[in-house]
Amino acid sequence: MELYKENKLKIYNSLSKSKELFKPLVEGRVGMYVCGPTVYSNVHLGNIRTFMSFDMVYRYLLHLGYKVRYVRNITDAGHLENDADEGEDRIAKKARLEQIEPMEVVQRYVVDFHNVTNKYNFLPPSIEPTATGHIVEQIEMIKEIVKKGLAYEVNGSVYFDVLKYNETNRYGILSGRTIEDAIHNTRALDGQSDKKNPQDFALWKKADERHIMRWPSPWSDGFPGWHLECSVMSSKYLGEQFDIHGGGMDLKFPHHECEIAQSKTCSGVSPVNYWMHANMLLLNGQKMAKSTGNFVLPNDILTGNNDVLPKDFGVGVVRFFIMQAHYRSILDFSGEALLASEKGYKKLIEAINLLDDVEASSESTFNVKEWRQKCYDAMNDDFNTPILISHLFEAVKFINQLKDDKATISKDDLVLLKSTINAFVFDVLGLVNDVEEHSSDKLDGVVELLIKLRKQARENKDWALSDQIRDELLEKGIQLKDGREGTTYSIN
Numbered sequence: 219m220e221l222y223k224e225n226k227l228k229i230y231n232s233l234s235k236s237k238e239l240f241k242p243l244v245e246g247r248v249g250m251y252v253c254g255p256t257v258y259s260n261v262h263l264g265n266i267r268t269f270m271s272f273d274m275v276y277r278y279l280l281h282l283g284y285k286v287r288y289v290r291n292i293t294d295a296g297h298l299e300n301d302a303d304e305g306e307d308r309i310a311k312k313a314r315l316e317q318i319e320p321m322e323v324v325q326r327y328v329v330d331f332h333n334v335t336n337k338y339n340f341l342p343p344s345i346e347p348t349a350t351g352h353i354v355e356q357i358e359m360i361k362e363i364v365k366k367g368l369a370y371e372v373n374g375s376v377y378f379d380v381l382k383y384n385e386t387n388r389y390g391i392l393s394g395r396t397i398e399d400a401i402h403n404t405r406a407l408d409g410q411s412d413k414k415n416p417q418d419f420a421l422w423k424k425a426d427e428r429h430i431m432r433w434p435s436p437w438s439d440g441f442p443g444w445h446l447e448c449s450v451m452s453s454k455y456l457g458e459q460f461d462i463h464g465g466g467m468d469l470k471f472p473h474h475e476c477e478i479a480q481s482k483t484c485s486g487v488s489p490v491n492y493w494m495h496a497n498m499l500l501l502n503g504q505k506m507a508k509s510t511g512n513f514v515l516p517n518d519i520l521t522g523n524n525d526v527l528p529k530d531f532g533v534g535v536v537r538f539f540i541m542q543a544h545y546r547s548i549l550d551f552s553g554e555a556l557l558a559s560e561k562g563y564k565k566l567i568e569a570i571n572l573l574d575d576v577e578a579s580s581e582s583t584f585n586v587k588e589w590r591q592k593c594y595d596a597m598n599d600d601f602n603t604p605i606l607i608s609h610l611f612e613a614v615k616f617i618n619q620l621k622d623d624k625a626t627i628s629k630d631d632l633v634l635l636k637s638t639i640n641a642f643v644f645d646v647l648g649l650v651n652d653v654e655e656h657s658s659d660k661l662d663g664v665v666e667l668l669i670k671l672r673k674q675a676r677e678n679k680d681w682a683l684s685d686q687i688r689d690e691l692l693e694k695g696i697q698l699k700d701g702r703e704g705t706t707y708s709i710n
């Protein structure tokens with residue numbers, strides 16, 4: 219269904235800093251590029267938040283009936299330790315420390331990334347290209363930039379001439395930075411002395427003898443600069459101009475700014491119509507980041523094996539937690555927040571499960587069509603998932619009234635309510651109906667059973683068995699507490 223014809227989707231464009239009506243270059247089709255992970259370590263939940271935001275965008279575009287080509291790359295070379303073209307390649311460094319091949323590092327963390335995205339119910343992108351798979355194209359793009367007079371070679375490395383580009387273009391158009399700001403962002407270290415100006419950035423770097431990830435080129439045996447791969451792979455698979463480019467806020471500068479400069483130099487046109495940036499996930503008030511050790515791994519949330527959360531949580535709860543915030547807002551991760559999300563998520567899924575038993579009447583006491591439109595309006599307003607969720611809860615309230623015979627619904631409305639709620643909850647938000655399957659719910663059932671057996675043992679004055687149940691559970695980290703209301707338990 220071509221729902222996009224009747225839905226006026228607005229997207230906040232980081233370039234214009236305003237919400238704009240979304241008009242793809244080709245009607246009914248969308249090209250979307252999202253910067254993917256640098257595969258030198260396990261993705262943390264912060265990375266996953268950004269990718270999940272774009273998974274939701276992709277899902278909504280598909281729901282609206284667009285044919286979407288979604289390209290999300292894998293950075294497997296060229297991303298140095300810091301953004302100022304200095305330091306070791308992140309992957310090569312890991313390989314050196316672990317005494318394995320760089321491609322073993324890449325393989326390990328690509329597999330981890332795919333495991334996590336599968337578990338977390340992501341739709342796979344249409345194309346997932348790698349930097350190392352496009353070295354030839356990257357060298358061609360550098361030649362083109364050199365030909366246009368905007369890059370120069372020094373000692374086997376090639377740099378982009380930012381000042382010259384800025385004479386006829388605006389470097390800083392996306393991030394709002396000036397050329398002077400850009401100087402402060404770079405550090406005058408040894409490796410930079412080759413550059414004409416400190417703002418310039420590397421397109422190709424000559425590899426020193428220790429640098430093992432290297433390829434032949436007209437300038438030297440070396441490797442491409444980090445920003446180049448995204449210009450190359452986006453234009454190769456989506457064209458010189460395409461609709462949406464996404465990434466985390468922290469990629470706006472220098473990464474996306476450099477991408478614009480490179481692409482525009484080659485094609486003469488602004489490459490991206492809608493730039494979208496997702497905001498950061500915080501832990502303990504700080505950005506979740508691998509480098510500071512302030513992070514949680516997505517798998518450890520599912521197993522409960524972490525120091526941050528009181529217990530394990532399922533995929534549905536974590537996705538619900540992330541979707542409860544707008545993608546452009548900062549989100550704080552904590553055990554309390556997840557416990558609150560778990561309550562809300564269960565309420566939502568239980569209401570959806572109830573719908574199967576609802577019987578239709580002749581009339582509805584709830585305006586389903588109006589409610590459905592409000593759900594679309596929320597998503598059309600720059601993918602406002604928290605507002606969508608608040609509308610979903612209006613439906614939850616109504617479903618619970620139906621169960622208690624305090625409301626009625628017509629046959630047609632029941633069909634519409636079911637299809638709409640399923641579409642938004644499962645297709646668009648990507649939540650999963652795992653309330654029953656989730657391990658902590660199963661555990662709950664098992665412990666409740668043991669509490670019941672212990673009660674029976676006590677009633678039979680079988681103190682030995684009753685103590686055995688209590689003590690063995692305690693050994694396994696489950697503490698029973700006898701109170702006036704009965705026995706409860708906590709997990710230590």
Ligand code: AMP
Nearest residue numbers: 255256264265268465466498499505506
């Ligand atoms: P990287 O692998 O470092 O290139 O990062 C992959 C993606 O994760 C990028 O789009 C980053 O902007 C994003 N990212 C990194 N840290 C966070 C965070 N704490 N919250 C949200 N997104 C993040």
Ligand code: ZN
Nearest residue numbers: 253254448473
């Ligand atoms: Zn990128």
